Amino acid sequence: MKRTTVKEALASAGPVDPILVQGWVRTRRDSKGFSFLEVNDGSCLKGLQVIVDAALPDYAHIQRATTGASVAVTGSLVPSKGQGQKWEVVAKTLAILGEADATYPLQKKGHTLEFLREIAHLRPRSNLFGAVFRVRSRLAYAIHQFFQSRGFVYAHTPIITASDCEGAGELFRVTTLDAKAPPLREDGAVDFTQDFFKKKAFLTVSGQLEAEVFACAFSNVYTFGPTFRAENSHTSRHASEFWMIEPEIAFCDLAGDMDLAEEFVKALIRDVREHCAEDLEFFAKFVDKELLTRLDFVLERPFVRLSYTDAVDILLNSEKTFEYPISWGTNLQSEHERYLTEEHFKSPVTVYNYPKEIKPFYMRLNDDGKTVTAMDVLVPGIGEIVGGSQREERLDVLLDNMRRHGINEKDYSWYVDLRRFGTVPHAGFGLGFERMLMFVTGVGNIRDVIPFARTPGVCEF
RNA sequence: UGCCCAGUAGCUCAGUGGUAGAGCAGGUGACUGUUAAUCACUUGGUCGCUGGUUCGAUCCCAGCCUGGGCAGCCA
Numbered sequence: 001m002k003r004t005t006v007k008e009a010l011a012s013a014g015p016v017d018p019i020l021v022q023g024w025v026r027t028r029r030d031s032k033g034f035s036f037l038e039v040n041d042g043s044c045l046k047g048l049q050v051i052v053d054a055a056l057p058d059y060a061h062i063q064r065a066t067t068g069a070s071v072a073v074t075g076s077l078v079p080s081k082g083q084g085q086k087w088e089v090v091a092k093t094l095a096i097l098g099e100a101d102a103t104y105p106l107q108k109k110g111h112t113l114e115f116l117r118e119i120a121h122l123r124p125r126s127n128l129f130g131a132v133f134r135v136r137s138r139l140a141y142a143i144h145q146f147f148q149s150r151g152f153v154y155a156h157t158p159i160i161t162a163s164d165c166e167g168a169g170e171l172f173r174v175t176t177l178d179a180k181a182p183p184l185r186e187d188g189a190v191d192f193t194q195d196f197f198k199k200k201a202f203l204t205v206s207g208q209l210e211a212e213v214f215a216c217a218f219s220n221v222y223t224f225g226p227t228f229r230a231e232n233s234h235t236s237r238h239a240s241e242f243w244m245i246e247p248e249i250a251f252c253d254l255a256g257d258m259d260l261a262e263e264f265v266k267a268l269i270r271d272v273r274e275h276c277a278e279d280l281e282f283f284a285k286f287v288d289k290e291l292l293t294r295l296d297f298v299l300e301r302p303f304v305r306l307s308y309t310d311a312v313d314i315l316l317n318s319e320k321t322f323e324y325p326i327s328w329g330t331n332l333q334s335e336h337e338r339y340l341t342e343e344h345f346k347s348p349v350t351v352y353n354y355p356k357e358i359k360p361f362y363m364r365l366n367d368d369g370k371t372v373t374a375m376d377v378l379v380p381g382i383g384e385i386v387g388g389s390q391r392e393e394r395l396d397v398l399l400d401n402m403r404r405h406g407i408n409e410k411d412y413s414w415y416v417d418l419r420r421f422g423t424v425p426h427a428g429f430g431l432g433f434e435r436m437l438m439f440v441t442g443v444g445n446i447r448d449v450i451p452f453a454r455t456p457g458v459c460e461f
Numbered sequence: 462u463g464c465c466c467a468g469u470a471g472c473u474c475a476g477u478g479g480u481a482g483a484g485c486a487g488g489u490g491a492c493u494g495u496u497a498a499u500c501a502c503u504u505g506g507u508c509g510c511u512g513g514u515u516c517g518a519u520c521c522c523a524g525c526c527u528g529g530g531c532a533g534c535c536a
Binding site for chain 1: 462471472473484485486487488491492493494495496497498499528529530531532533534535536
């Protein structure tokens with residue numbers, strides 16, 4: 001008999017006989033002449049209620065159907081006589097596929113997120129993490145759908161890279177050299193010309209530069225893949241390994257870039273709102289009571305858009321005293337970004353045109369000579385979710401920027417070539433996949449939206 | 462990396478300078494429809510580790526370990 005998922009069974013249009021359901025027992029309630037099993041198979045948040053009559057031969061091993069055990073049930077799907085569910089299964093046979101003894105850590109009670117992190121191999125079977133990872137899957141699908149439906153080409157940029165001076169944080173080294181006795185040069189330094197790639201290599205911190213190559217061939221492209229930062233960060237919104245989406249668009253300026261970022265964020269919210277309604281309601285009930293109203297608010301209103309200079313003015317004129325005083329030319333601190341998006345505007349905010357001194361070499365210099373076309377999208381509760389810019393397409397200005405940032409032109413000859421041969425205005429941004437997932441679920445810690453999170457000192461599972 | 466908070470039963474927590482308790486989980490029994498079922502009984506502890514103060518430390522002090530929060534870095 002073909003297995004029916006719990007999701008299909010619960011959505012059934014009529015009785016089904018016979019039916020086969022397989023899954024894991026969430027809880028069992030015994031009465032005198034029968035037992036209730038709640039069976040969940042991850043296909044949806046809810047479980048399917050199974051009634052096992054004491055008269056069945058298989059009732060002999062009902063005691064083995066404990067929380068966490070895997071079972072196969074055959075029987076018939078019938079309208080439930082009880083409250084709380086439309087359908088239930090009256091069992092004819094019950095097979096225990098795998099027992100779960102009393103040491104099974106997941107109980108039918110609330111657990112702390114910290115405890116569940118320690119059992120990352122079992123937490124997907126909990127309500128919360130089941131919902132998180134179903135939404136994660138849907139969100140990934142929605143990302144591809146958004147770009148594919150607009151004719152963007154999906155580019156696989158390399159995970160191992162030799163670019164080490166882009167400035168997007170500390171890098172993980174990739175090497176096959178013997179850590180105990182690496183080959184040395186005459187001056188005593190490690191001789192990386194004898195390493196696997198005959199030079200220093202690292203895990204990527206961004207696929208942007210390679211995405212620009214593809215944008216200058218396919219016009220509209222996006223990347224979606226893992227990214228690695230060796231920063232010693234201990235916050236709820238940083239991980240050593242995370243996923244990032246980086247669209248890159250040729251023949252596009254900063255305004256078009258901001259338009260796309262806003263449209264993208266909204267489309268993702270709309271998709272999850274529509275296709276993960278049950279899971280989102282669970283988050284709204286147990287994680288963040290304001291979740292649905294906030295998501296709907298974001299959908300309905302345009303993002304506030306203001307220049308860095310205007311943002312600084314707002315911060316200077318606010319009554320608020322900040323731990324770090326703000327002045328033109330310094331980076332916006334977390335507290336400043338939070339004030340703008342959570343207190344002043346109470347809305348997503350796109351800040352653009354930052355001072356050139358605090359931004360990387362590839363961003364396009366504005367006519368004022370002081371600012372570059374950087375843009376950050378800030379959202380309440382998380383802060384920066386998107387960072388992007390229009391790229392410098394003018395060869396001479398790019399070379400000036402590189403000199404100013406102390407970057408060797410030779411290391412980026414292929415990147416500079418894009419400006420030498422058929423250069424075009426282009427722009428792009430990076431969206432943190434996990435941060436977006438935090439935003440749509442209301443989950444407050446990035447470690448709880450990644451199946452097996454990597455953070456400094458933690459590489460379990 | 463800096464600052465702050467917390468480690469007591471499997472989980473969530475209370476507690477006291479005289480070696481410990483609750484709820485849930487587990488076990489046993491009861492119950493003809495439960496919904497984190499209910500009711501009765503019940504098993505269960507190197508009070509994170511090491512040292513110090515003290516007649517005596519789970520409690521006070523120091524160091525360490527682990528977890529968490531905030532900041533920086535950013536997505």
